[in-house]
Amino acid sequence: MEQPPGFIDSRFPNHVCRLRKALYGLKQAPRAWFQRLSNFLLHQGFMCSQADTSLFVFHKGACLMYLLVYVDDIILTGNDEASISRFTASLHKEFAITDLGNLNYFLGLEVTTTSNGLFLSQGKYATDILSRADMLDSKPVSTPLSTSDVFLSTGPPFSEPSYYRSLVGALQYLTITRPDISYAVNQASQFLHAPTTAHFQLVKRILRYVKGTLNLGLRFSKPPNMSTVGYSDADWARCIETRRSTYGYSIFFGGNLVSWSAKKQPTVSRSSCESEYRAMANTASEIIWVTHLLRDLNALPPGRPTLLCDNLSAVFLSQNPVAHKRAKHIDIDYHFVRELVSSGKLHTKFVPTKLQVADIFTKPLARPLFEEFRDQLGVKPPPVSLEGGVIEFKIQIMLTT
Template sequence: MEQPPGFIDPKHPTHVCRLKRALYGLKQAPRAWFQHDIIITGNHSATITRFISRLHQEFAIKDLGRLSYFLGLEVTYTTTGLFLSQTKYAHDILTREKLLEAKPSATPLATAELFTSTGTKFADPTQYRSLVGALQYLTITRPDISYAVNQVSQFLQSPTVDHFQAVKRILCYVKGTITYGLSFLHSPKPTLLGYSDADWARCIETRRSTYGYSIFLGGNLISWSAKKQPTVARSSCEFEYRALANTAAEIVWITHLLHELYVLPPGRPTILCDNKSALFLSQNPVSHKRAKHIDLDYHFIRELVSSGKLVTKFVPTTIQLADIFTKSLPKTLFESFRTKLRVGPPPVRLRGGISDINI
């Protein structure tokens, strides 16, 4: 770790600091957490009890009973499943910024809001980075703010006053939905379904597109993303196709994980896209001259489709759930998609649940 500004040793200015413990925000921090905490879950109580007993023979552990709070995540047991939220964590952020009495905002960002690097520089970049970092952790149970947080995260190096105002609007939205979280419901016939979308040349400075996806297992949101594409796309077909390929890669990884857990659904995974040209490109085995410039690794989606391991289908833009991860939406449409992602207030509680163990 480099010597922090203001504390540089004048005799050894090029030396670095050796970490004796993991600091918050570093890549080593999550590993430090999981060296001491573990969650045990399953659908067979006797097996869980035997497993905990075997752990107790090898390690000094303490069974904390039913899981209710873990690394800032709050778990509520309902009559139909689980509800995950970060209400206390969000409350702490708002308290620190003195925004508990702020007027709530209906959406995280204004409709069709675009960000640039020009404008008056914000006086305290450290405060900006701290807030954005806190909001990034909040997206674990709040996918509805993923796109907004992605946008403000692109200006950590040199934020402006407008960028900070955008962060405050996100916080005002969180204030009005502070108890919201993700619901996971039991599904007798789980299927793997993904939505893929991209917004062409959204960034007016780099002309790079923003793509997003949402992947559901049995109707439960298990993976989502809002990210700027690393390259510039020459057409709407190209950037939609690249987004489709990224979604396919995530689904392939999820299928491998579910296979190892012996819970892989019998049906083929399906990806829904609202661009017919990209769908045709993924299903057509004949390369078109206009697609030759697309990197070869993106064409693996064709192999998945042709081998029968993946299905791609068209979905109208009006019900394209991944749209919430690629652009700022009007209030009515935003709330509709948010509900379909199963993001909302906590439902009814129920006894019983998962064990939380400290080692």
């Protein structure tokens, strides 16, 4: 801590104050708080996940407990109620905490327990966005973007760029439980520095779609199998101005969507095969991270994950180690997908375009196909019948520093 103005020691003007206790608001406070909590959890027998440093896992015999930390908010779950009660009691002794009971609301996410799983939604958060945009009474639309909508940098500038950034930033957080708007929000996010009036009109269309689908959310059900499947897709030269491709992926564990993305590739691809191959490499890296996380959770399935792509050339390129003259310019780091395939850690397969779920992350789709892929992603209305119980035993705890 630097010496505050007016209290500088004239004998040692370059000395600094020794920090004995982290005060709220200091730059060191978050690190010091997390270190304090981590030391306590490690002393209690928890292990910090290597895939996600905010996740702590306790595994002793048949007892499993998962603890997820976000600043001073904690989610705790496990399969042994007695162990959870003992740990919660020790947590009470060490910190001033408030036990909020069964998990139902966390960081804007609404959690509803069903008879065979969970339902995650952000209905209240989405309503707040519409209220901020004064669009609670707007007319709903069936898709976030029409098939003819294109984001271009030309046109008259929007008069309130900060308002545009605020709305797009709020929509970005909404994609946590609404992957169906990921592509549209990604396109709108590329023009935050200089939005135009046309851009704002397209953002309003996204909001009109959200207005008509406020009740949608992600469903998670007990999986019939524990397989990991990823879908990878790319739309070659999608961007008219830069000719860079847009790629997307969706990763399912036990039939439940656990990871997805919609992004523009950083470089121009010379062919559709190249853009699809780059997308496969990025998806493969995410699948590897998911497998590491599952291993930390003691839930890693025995079989190898499968990566599905609708481009035969890209699938062949991932399985064939022979260098081709059209692929020799591709960066070496993208070829690690070949090593995964050859070592048996990953299986790549072809999937027809009509079954390519990741297509929803690369381009605007017509309503029938959009709704079909949205349903396959698990974005659905809340279940009709809800139960008050929980799957195992869930506690939400708020810590006050």
